Amino acid sequence: MAHKPENIAKQVEQSGDSGKGLPPLDKWNPELSGDIDIRITRDGQWIYEGEPLAREAIVRLFSTILRREDDGQYYLVTPVEKWRVQVEDAPLLAHTLQVKGQGADQTLYLTTNVGETLAVGNEHPLSVGRYPGSDEPRPVVVVRHGLEARLVTAAYYDLAEHVSEGQTDDGSPILGVWSGGNFYEIGQGS
Incomplete structure (x- = not known):
């Protein structure tokens, strides 16, 4: 599956956990899918391929599927994919x-x-x-x-x-x- 923000959002929505509070991130442990060109700037902007993510709903959703793991890296995690993102300071x-x-x-x-x-x-x-x-x-x-x-x-x-x-x-x-x-x-x- 192409690693575009809309596709990642769709996976979370299809997991059946969307709209029921926070997704069960602690139960989702897929293998690393790779890096995605998303960077969270120090001023809180989410940048995808050099441009701010236009849909506030996707930023809000992504904030619920973002985690920092023991390696110090940040990942967007769905039931089937895990994408590494860059964070300049706090996400x-x-x-x-x-x-x-x-x-x-x-x-x-x-x-x-x-x-x-x-x-x-x-x-x-x-x-x-x-x-x-x-x-x-x-x-x-x-x-x-x-x-x-x-x-x-x-x-x-x-x-x-x-x-x-x-x-x-x-x-x-x-x-x-x-x-x-x-x-x-x-x-x-x-």
Whole structure:
């Protein structure tokens, strides 16, 4: 079968799992079919053969069949095919932050560029690393199947409004945010 986005989407739709929540990606383990000329840019665009994927519905569907495997590579997976794609940074972006509650009892909600809302907590933990060779922060939330959504600058600034000071096990001050009963470190305290 030709590895065009429309054909991959059709395979998922024909699997009988389309429209019933997330596809059962953990049950799909086909052999590698090869590389497909899809690249997800740092700004969240899905590029196929040098052009942005025109159909938002396909991008949303592909975000549900994308996984990162133990080799660090990203794959679009259907019941019968597995195609390697290129990802420049995180495959998804978190662009909107909402907060319910306050202090240690609050929960942070991040909405991704594909319309999915994630509650930061045990299932979707938040971490703030750094880009290699830089002091630029790289805030991400775990989505599923090895995928992360990187907080865009506006969402990161919104997050900063909810920072409080905590302590490490040895008593050193750290800065972080509460969500879902967990404290997520985002930097060193004073």
